[in-house]
Amino acid sequence: MNLFRLAWAHLKVGSMNEAQYRVNFFIQIFQSALALGTGLIGLWLVFNQTSDLAGWSAPELLAVMGVHIIMGGVIQTIIQPNMARLMGDVHRGTLDYALTKPADSQLLVSIREVHIWSLVDVVTGIVLLGVAVTKMTRGVGWIDSLGFAAALVLGAVMIYCFWLILTTTAFRVVRVENILELFQGIYQAGRWPVGIYPLWMRGSLTFLIPVAFAVTVPAESLTSRLSTGTFMVAVVFTAALVVVTRIVWRIGLRYYSGASS
Numbered sequence: 001m002n003l004f005r006l007a008w009a010h011l012k013v014g015s016m017n018e019a020q021y022r023v024n025f026f027i028q029i030f031q032s033a034l035a036l037g038t039g040l041i042g043l044w045l046v047f048n049q050t051s052d053l054a055g056w057s058a059p060e061l062l063a064v065m066g067v068h069i070i071m072g073g074v075i076q077t078i079i080q081p082n083m084a085r086l087m088g089d090v091h092r093g094t095l096d097y098a099l100t101k102p103a104d105s106q107l108l109v110s111i112r113e114v115h116i117w118s119l120v121d122v123v124t125g126i127v128l129l130g131v132a133v134t135k136m137t138r139g140v141g142w143i144d145s146l147g148f149a150a151a152l153v154l155g156a157v158m159i160y161c162f163w164l165i166l167t168t169t170a171f172r173v174v175r176v177e178n179i180l181e182l183f184q185g186i187y188q189a190g191r192w193p194v195g196i197y198p199l200w201m202r203g204s205l206t207f208l209i210p211v212a213f214a215v216t217v218p219a220e221s222l223t224s225r226l227s228t229g230t231f232m233v234a235v236v237f238t239a240a241l242v243v244v245t246r247i248v249w250r251i252g253l254r255y256y257s258g259a260s261s
Contacts, residue, residue, distance in 0.1 A: 006103055007111050014114030028117040032069075032124050039065050039191060054196045056223075059135035061192070064219040066129030068191045071155060071214050073121030075187075079160050081113035083167040090170045095256060106249050110164070133222065140222055147221035147231065154238045155214030161238075161245040162210055168252035183209065190215040213237065 018024070043065065047058045056064070086109045089095040098108045133140050166183065190211035194202045206212040213234050220226040 006107070010111045011114050014112075015116050018114070018116045025117045025120070028120045032120045035121075036069070036124060036128070039069075042191075054193060056193055057136075059132045059137075060219070060223045062132035062135070063129055063222050064193055064215065065191055066125045066127075066132055067152070067219045067222075068125070068215045069128060070122050070125030070152070071159065071190075072187070073118055073123075073125060074156050075159060075163075076118035076121060077115050078111070078113070079163050081115050082110050083163045085109075085113050086167050087170045090256065093257070099253075099256075105253070106164075106246065110160070129222075136223070138224060144221055144224060144226075147226055148218050151213075151218040151221050151226065151231065151234060154234050155210070155218060157238050158210040158241055159214050161241040164245050165248050168248050171252040171255040187211055193219070207237070210237070210241075 043058065043061055046053055046061075051057075053061060086095070089098065089109075095109075098112070099105050101108060163183070186205075186209055189197070189201075189205060194205050194212040194216045197205065202212070217226060217230060217234055220230070
């Protein structure tokens with residue numbers, strides 16, 4: 001219960017801070033519209049030349065794009081802001097303020113910042129997903145819907161773990177920002193199903209950088225492509241990644257020397 005109270009308190013504070021800069025809301029709408037337009041143009045160019053892409057129809061690829069935008073919104077709303085703040089605290093030696101509080105340090109550094117205007121992307125992705133589902137020839141059953149929700153949560157947890165592992169290297173490496181920016185570029189590859197890429201890239205986007213689990217797997221659930229085996233691999237991989245992330249975080253803290261040192 002304390003965990004949810006703490007998360008809710010930080011959500012309220014973050015929302016109030018963001019609400020002071022309402023012009024950012026309109027900037028976010030413009031950026032989201034621009035990204036959406038670019039993605040739709042890309043889809044139009046592809047399907048102007050072919051009727052499907054590696055077996056994926058236009059509505060199904062629209063669903064992939066919707067999931068990609070939703071997950072991107074989640075990243076921009078809570079994951080990236082907190083990782084950026086964590087890096088700044090490590091470099092300035094001000095992480096002590098979080099470490100000395102009577103709460104789990106990993107949890108605390110993961111929920112301190114919330115950029116609510118980035119939820120525009122989440123809403124945009126949901127609308128796009130709804131349009132895609134209505135255009136699919138096959139219906140989406142409740143089992144597919146539950147699988148989609150579960151896969152989406154697993155994907156978000158994997159992305160969070162990946163970001164935190166990368167950010168934790170800031171305890172030893174001075175410049176980590178470039179690595180995180182590289183992730184943003186690689187994440188754009190998730191706009192398309194990983195099955196269209198070469199085998200080596202498919203493996204990298206699945207197990208090294210879990211873009212496939214975060215985007216393609218939820219989309220596969222909506223399009224009745226997701227197998228039980230793939231879903232179980234996602235569950236096991238998520239559990240393993242959570243454990244590894246916790247270990248990496250604890251090891252990283254050993255190398256932290258803050259303002260009180």
